[in-house]
Amino acid sequence: MMTIKELAKKLNISPSTVSKALNDSPEISLPTIKRVKEAAKIYNYKPNKVALSLKSNSTKTIGVILPDILNHFFAKVLLGIEKEATENGYNIITCLSNEFTSKEKDSLELLSNGSVDGFILSVAEETQVSKESAHFKSIKDQNIPLVMFDRVANDIECDKIIIDDFKAAYDATKFLIDKGRKQIALISNIDNLSVGKLRLDGYKKAIEDHQEVSTETLILSVDRSEDPQKKIADFLDKHKNIDGIFAADNTSGVVAINLSRSKGKSVPEDISVIGFADASIANYSTPKLSTINQHADEIGRMSLNLLIKRLHNKDEIKKYETTVIPVTIDQREST
């Protein structure tokens, strides 16, 4: 790789002149600037990023720690982060916790040595269950900016991007109620996550406010290690009076639709279904799943923007923001 020093030698001028010329310093004469830039192009000179980072004490790189990249939601958030990062001249280092606290901790540890300027993360399942947060605290203590999205740690003060899970679930359930549904089930494979609990609460409250039904037998909790089809099929067999389903996670909605139809029920006539997901997932069921759209890409973009804002005013003591992204209901064929 060509360096400034080498370039300077070729041009018979000093390295500092070359550097200034490349940066359009007013100290340098126009002819020299021109000469230097031409030579730079010819020799395909590129400023060494690492040297720049060392000098400026900033890497223009963000660490992103995701619980599960196979989850469509996180993939889409990553898409949003990457897009916004590119536009702002940042790179992203991606780490996957795979829901484990140890991996999450290691990733934070490993990258907090000057590798990145800040972090964006969503809390791993294991961490949410154990409520561990020392590793997050440690990042804060090192004064490294941190943005959490979706699954956030309540006892850590930092910038956060979330949706109103309670309200979204409430509204989705109400949506089914308004369609005349009397026995609305909740299916969830995320009931040990913060967002899962909020969605459960929202569902319960909506039923409580508008119907005289006990939700006890209407709630199905699926473990992600189990076969969802079997679990949901058994559930539907056992509760034949169900006429509405609110799926609190990404995938149960389409599974529920496909299964219902294979059991001879028609959707949405016999069973109406709505779930948290987006358009591409909705396509996996016939009829297409109506969804609560979290605008995952938007969450990604906003997370990055919030982080950048924080990076630019690193010393200013500015109150941490929690931004709530509004969800929308995308009505399709299943309701």
Place this chain on the structure above:
Amino acid sequence: MMTIKELAKKLNISPSTVSKALNDSPEISLPTIKRVKEAAKIYNYKPNKVALSLKSNSTKTIGVILPDILNHFFAKVLLGIEKEATENGYNIITCLSNEFTSKEKDSLELLSNGSVDGFILSVAEETQVSKESAHFKSIKDQNIPLVMFDRVANDIECDKIIIDDFKAAYDATKFLIDKGRKQIALISNIDNLSVGKLRLDGYKKAIEDHQEVSTETLILSVDRSEDPQKKIADFLDKHKNIDGIFAADNTSGVVAINLSRSKGKSVPEDISVIGFADASIANYSTPKLSTINQHADEIGRMSLNLLIKRLHNKDEIKKYETTVIPVTIDQREST
């Protein structure tokens, strides 16, 4: 952040002694080593990654450029890459070309300034169509190691990890033939990709070898911008004699199953379906899709390993390897 210099001052010894002590140099006495390490722990000293990179002229970071992170296959490859990278002490910078040549080019350009030690990539759709390859060539000219997987550029010599798409498609089609299927359709939304073409060829050859059917009317090409459900539904309506479907892409298989059943056909009795996908996608259809498993995570792991091998013998002129990962057929309920 604590530096060696500061640490040295606290201990009243020279920075070089501290550096050597931290690295267990035999030049340093054991008591000193102990003293230094204890101080390092107390002050939470971490070697600055950027300085290390500058010194060693290597970042221990890999650039990964993916065409589409919402595609489950690429997400899973990323999972494999990340896992293997972590085990080998590498970080990954993720860039998403979103199928565009310009973004792919920019990402390569932007990262080839010392940001990464090498690249892993799968070629963007637009690039495969236009057959552009100057930007890949440029990376080679700069002597930056490059591994391509799945969608590879034939006119670029580099390490490659692929599957035998022709054979996989041939075998999958043959699999349906052996089940007694007479009118086997191909559905694909990737016919302008290298792998899509190979799969089409494999399908055609299998039919040609074993049946006296013209495949002309049995091939459905879906544009990814269209509504796949509508397109596939129309196709099935038009060709009611179809009794087998080979889905050459990730998603059409499950859509085809769900649609077939909604049209009153039973799967696999009336229509038998197999597709390129993996277990989690297979779950989106009832009955569950039988799949050709590409072992995407394995592809990711091997890509990274190949790259690391190349990095470790950067000067050695070693012939480029093309590794073919064997696929397997995961028989489920749809065949």
Place this chain on the structure above:
DNA sequence: CTGAAAGCGCTAACAG
């Protein structure tokens, strides 16, 4: 307008 020199944080050759 150009150049010499210091320094970002670290390692390593060399001197003592």
Place this chain on the structure above:
DNA sequence: CTGTTAGCGCTTTCAG
């Protein structure tokens, strides 16, 4: 066994 020094590639102050 410990310390001094130079240098990775770059920017920037200061001197000329």
